[in-house]
Amino acid sequence: xxxxxxxxxxxxxxxxxxxxxxxxxxxxxxxxxxxxxxxxxxxxxxxxxxxxxxxxxxxxxxxxxxxxxxxxxxxxxxxxxxxxxxxxxxxxxxxxxxxxxxxxxxxxxxxxxxxxxxxxxxxxxxxxxxxxxxxxxxxxxxxxxxxxxxxxxxxxxxxxxxxxxxxxxxxxxxxxxxxxxxxxxxxxxxxxxxxxxxxxxxxxxxxxxxxxxxxxxxxxxxxxxxxxxxxxxxxxxxxxxxxxxxxxxxxxxxxxxxxxxxxxxxxxxxxxxxxxxxxxxxxxxxxxxxxxxxxxxxxxxxxxxxxxxxxxxxxxxxxxxxxxxxxxxxxxxxxxxxxxxxxxxxxxxxxxxxxxxxxxxxxxxxxxxxxxxxx
Amino acid sequence: xxxxxxxxxxxxxxxxxxxxxxxxxxxxxxxxxxxxxxxxxxxxxxxxxxxxxxxxxxxxxxxxxxxxxxxxxxxxxxxxxxxxxxxxxxxxxxxxxxxxxxxxxxxxxxxxxxxxxxxxxxxxxxxxxxxxxxxxxxxxxxxxxxxxxxxxxxxxxxxxxxxxxxxxxxxxxxxxxxxxxxxxxxxxxxxxxxxxxxxxxxxxxxxxxxxxxxxxxxxxxxxxxxxxxxxxxxxxxxxxxxxxxxxxxxxxxxxxxxxxxxxxxxxxxxxxxxxxxxxxxxxxxxxxxxxxxxxxxxxxxxxxxxxxxxxxxxxxxxxxxxxxxxxxxxxxxxxxxxxxxxxxxxxxxxxxxxxxxxxxxxxxxxxxxxxxxxxxxxxxxxxxxxxxxxxxxxxxxxxxxxxxxxxxxxxxxxxxxxx
Amino acid sequence: xxxxxxxxxxxxxxxxxxxxxxxxxxxxxxxxxxxxxxxxxxxxxxxxxxxxxxxxxxxxxxxxxxxxxxxxxxxxxxxxxx
Numbered sequence: 103x104x105x106x107x108x109x110x111x112x113x114x115x116x117x118x119x120x121x122x123x124x125x126x127x128x129x130x131x132x133x134x135x136x137x138x139x140x141x142x143x144x145x146x147x148x149x150x151x152x153x154x155x156x157x158x159x160x161x162x163x164x165x166x167x168x169x170x171x172x173x174x175x176x177x178x179x180x181x182x183x184x185x186x187x188x189x190x191x192x193x194x195x196x197x198x199x200x201x202x203x204x205x206x207x208x209x210x211x212x213x214x215x216x217x218x219x220x221x222x223x224x225x226x227x228x229x230x231x232x233x234x235x236x237x238x239x240x241x242x243x244x245x246x247x248x249x250x251x252x253x254x255x256x257x258x259x260x261x262x263x264x265x266x267x268x269x270x271x272x273x274x275x276x277x278x279x280x281x282x283x284x285x286x287x288x289x290x291x292x293x294x295x296x297x298x299x300x301x302x303x304x305x306x307x308x309x310x311x312x313x314x315x316x317x318x319x320x321x322x323x324x325x326x327x328x329x330x331x332x333x334x335x336x337x338x339x340x341x342x343x344x345x346x347x348x349x350x351x352x353x354x355x356x357x358x359x360x361x362x363x364x365x366x367x368x369x370x371x372x373x374x375x376x377x378x379x380x381x382x383x384x385x386x387x388x389x390x391x392x393x394x395x396x397x398x399x400x401x402x403x404x405x406x407x408x409x410x411x412x413x414x415x416x417x418x419x420x421x422x423x424x425x426x427x428x429x430x431x432x433x434x435x436x437x438x439x440x441x442x443x444x445x446x447x448x449x450x451x452x453x454x455x456x457x458x459x460x461x462x463x464x465x466x467x468x469x470x471x472x473x474x475x476x477x
Numbered sequence: 478x479x480x481x482x483x484x485x486x487x488x489x490x491x492x493x494x495x496x497x498x499x500x501x502x503x504x505x506x507x508x509x510x511x512x513x514x515x516x517x518x519x520x521x522x523x524x525x526x527x528x529x530x531x532x533x534x535x536x537x538x539x540x541x542x543x544x545x546x547x548x549x550x551x552x553x554x555x556x557x558x559x560x561x562x563x564x565x566x567x568x569x570x571x572x573x574x575x576x577x578x579x580x581x582x583x584x585x586x587x588x589x590x591x592x593x594x595x596x597x598x599x600x601x602x603x604x605x606x607x608x609x610x611x612x613x614x615x616x617x618x619x620x621x622x623x624x625x626x627x628x629x630x631x632x633x634x635x636x637x638x639x640x641x642x643x644x645x646x647x648x649x650x651x652x653x654x655x656x657x658x659x660x661x662x663x664x665x666x667x668x669x670x671x672x673x674x675x676x677x678x679x680x681x682x683x684x685x686x687x688x689x690x691x692x693x694x695x696x697x698x699x700x701x702x703x704x705x706x707x708x709x710x711x712x713x714x715x716x717x718x719x720x721x722x723x724x725x726x727x728x729x730x731x732x733x734x735x736x737x738x739x740x741x742x743x744x745x746x747x748x749x750x751x752x753x754x755x756x757x758x759x760x761x762x763x764x765x766x767x768x769x770x771x772x773x774x775x776x777x778x779x780x781x782x783x784x785x786x787x788x789x790x791x792x793x794x795x796x797x798x799x800x801x802x803x804x805x806x807x808x809x810x811x812x813x814x815x816x817x818x819x820x821x822x823x824x825x826x827x828x829x830x831x832x833x834x835x836x837x838x839x840x841x842x843x844x845x846x847x848x849x850x851x852x853x854x855x856x857x858x859x860x861x862x863x864x865x866x867x868x869x870x871x872x873x874x875x876x877x878x879x880x881x882x883x884x885x886x887x888x889x890x891x892x893x894x895x896x
Numbered sequence: 897x898x899x900x901x902x903x904x905x906x907x908x909x910x911x912x913x914x915x916x917x918x919x920x921x922x923x924x925x926x927x928x929x930x931x932x933x934x935x936x937x938x939x940x941x942x943x944x945x946x947x948x949x950x951x952x953x954x955x956x957x958x959x960x961x962x963x964x965x966x967x968x969x970x971x972x973x974x975x976x977x978x
Binding site: 140141142143147183252253256321322323324365377378380381383384387388390391397398399400401402403404405406 | 478558560845847848851852857858859861881882883886887888889890891892893894895
């Protein structure tokens with residue numbers, strides 16, 4: 103019996119697939135990566151590139167903090183095109199209820215060794231003078247960062263390829279088989295393992311996985327250096343991200359190294375069209391203007407949409423598929439794909455080679471979802 | 478951001494010759510019409526600033542017709558979004574206009590095509606129309622040395638204008654070959670009006686070196702232009718000058734038609750014989766249906782205005798003239814087609830995307846417009862790819878993809894108006 | 897004598913015919929570099945019709961104004977290179 107051409111074929115060169123490719127190669131696995139269109143061209147291109155430690159759940163905290171540490175270790179290697187900037191996050195509290203949330207978060211992060219700083223109203227105004235008056239305060243997380251994701255995906259791919267990976271660009275995977283993948287031009291890539299890292303397209307390749315598209319909108323302004331210094335996120339964001347059925351918007355703004363600002367965010371379920379939804383866009387912008395009234399006169403250059411890949415419990419799928427043990431999933435990262443791409447790559451490879459991972463993988467195993475649905 | 482609603486029978490976007498001609502035909506039939514334009518006053522590019530001082534009897538006639546009409550003009554306004562059919566949003570100086578219409582006529586005209594070459598980003602290197610606009614709007618060019626280069630009849634018109642304003646026009650470098658221009662000249666004989674225009678221009682420009690098969694290969698200077706190198710096969714000219722007015726013919730402005738989903742073929746809006754686009758109640762007239770010159774823009778504008786108001790019989794009477802002008806337009810575009818040598822003008826470090834300083838070398842590492850945007854930032858600046866996208870289409874053959882609002886940069890406040 | 901307006905370009909008074917554009921005023925003041933590109937190159941107007949954004953200057957403290965599309969008003973404070 104001939105041995106397969108590859109040890110692993112990764113489907114999708116978004117930031118997750120690309121990071122996985124680089125990690126597989128550095129582990130010595132003979133790796134191929136198949137990308138139908140453009141490297142980093144899906145949700146990777148559409149999102150905000152925020153590297154953030156999250157506290158929605160222990161599992162989310164573990165994965166995001168592990169990943170942020172990996173990003174930090176990598177930062178000296180990153181080329182300027184990735185625009186890595188340690189600007190920090192401020193979680194903005196608009197009222198006493200949200201200030202209580204600030205204090206809860208402070209305790210949570212501090213207990214787990216993440217440096218944070220509570221800002222009272224005065225400190226918040228000093229940190230971000232363009233926020234409106236009448237807010238309550240915030241929580242500053244100084245080690246959070248921002249990057250430009252499409253170039254990061256490219257960086258990982260370039261690394262993988264220069265270390266021996268095979269990149270197949272412009273071909274789509276038609277079907278995943280147990281011994282490899284068949285492409286749309288009928289070529290067959292034989293492989294020991296296949297990794298589905300196709301983001302919001304992953305259910306079309308692996309039926310039954312519970313990954314749904316969650317549409318988002320963003321707007322980018324012209325250059326206004328210093329207008330915003332941190333990534334600002336309203337604490338209401340968490341309330342909206344919790345909802346699994348309703349369309350929602352939340353104030354979320356990011357300064358780019360260029361001085362441009364990315365304004366978000368929105369979430370919609372069950373929408374397939376990538377066209378701008380004007381009512382959602384205007385709601386989103388009005389929410390942002392509520393928090394930063396001076397945004398009104400800034401020049402907006404572009405708007406766009408993207409589809410996050412969302413799972414029912416807001417944690418990604420990292421591990422073997424329930425039905426096909428030679429298929430691994432690395433998808434369903436919702437709004438945290440950029441951050442957790444590096445942690446995902448490590449956890450994936452640890453599982454492939456049978457090594458004990460740095461954090462428990464249980465919460466991210468695809469098997470947990472079918473357990474959830476059978477419970 | 479405050480807003481005002483304006484309801485029109487007919488809404489015309491663009492106050493250049495096509496838009497003005499359409500507006501006259503609409504208003505003279507007793508219907509209401511609003512004309513909206515980004516510039517501070519009417520006239521588009523070719524008649525910029527000429528409302529009170531027309532440069533030709535023809536312009537004079539049209540401005541007179543407008544002066545005596547009840548056309549509503551909204552100037553300094555940029556259309557940026559279509560929230561729903563029958564409604565366009567435009568940003569004005571202090572508010573947002575909600576423009577409701579029954580019929581829409583797009584007369585968004587054309588812009589110059591800029592091609593990159595070493596030094597093209599130096600201050601005082603401008604478009605041919607660009608330098609002309611600067612002089613028309615108050616800059617005194619008298620005594621300054623100017624080289625005019627690129628392609629198209631615009632070069633002659635600009636050289637003539639600048640010369641009349643006292644500039645020392647040192648040379649006109651037209652990339653089209655002498656043979657092409659000679660054939661063009663012969664064909665003009667059958668179009669009396671144009672032939673006499675051309676003859677007049679040539680006479681006025683007697684004494685100015687007109688170099689054919691000639692194009693700029695480099696501009697040099699420290700912090701601003703000092704001299705230009707022009708190339709003809711086998712020959713180079715190094716000319717010390719103050720300004721280089723350089724543009725390579727025209728391309729249609731298609732962003733608004735694209736936003737509205739109008740069918741576009743061969744880089745122009747597709748229209749039927751009544752200037753209707755593929756979208757019901759949306760017409761298009763002028764250079765955006767295909768570059769063809771002033772007369773074609775005027776007659777298309779008139780037909781669109783007549784058609785939009787149901788005056789199809791009168792519209793048909795103009796078909797003969799339109800055919801004639803279209804024939805001229807085709808001749809124009811054949812004559813001034815760009816030669817392939819122009820694709821080799823940029824050096825590796827020549828900036829192609831001026832907004833984001835993306836050089837030619839970086840673009841050679843990608844293979845589509847979208848990939849260029851994502852991986853090099855080309856086209857991601859405020860010009861929204863109007864300058865670099867046009868160049869990149871010529872250099873690499875990449876087409877831009879679908880357009881999203883805002884079709885022109887506008888204030889965040891304008892984008893957040895709920896209608 | 898046609899009407900004139902007086903504007904200030906980088907601290908220098910410039911007299912222009914009424915209806916002139918700010919870009920013409922800046923050029924008349926002898927300034928050819930209106931702004932710096934993202935990598936610091938000197939830039940001036942290119943298209944003259946409001947689409948290239950190379951002619952942007954700060955007018956009366958408002959940044960990113962297209963000078964080729966802005967009519968001079970008496971007392972306008974125009975700053976280049978910002």
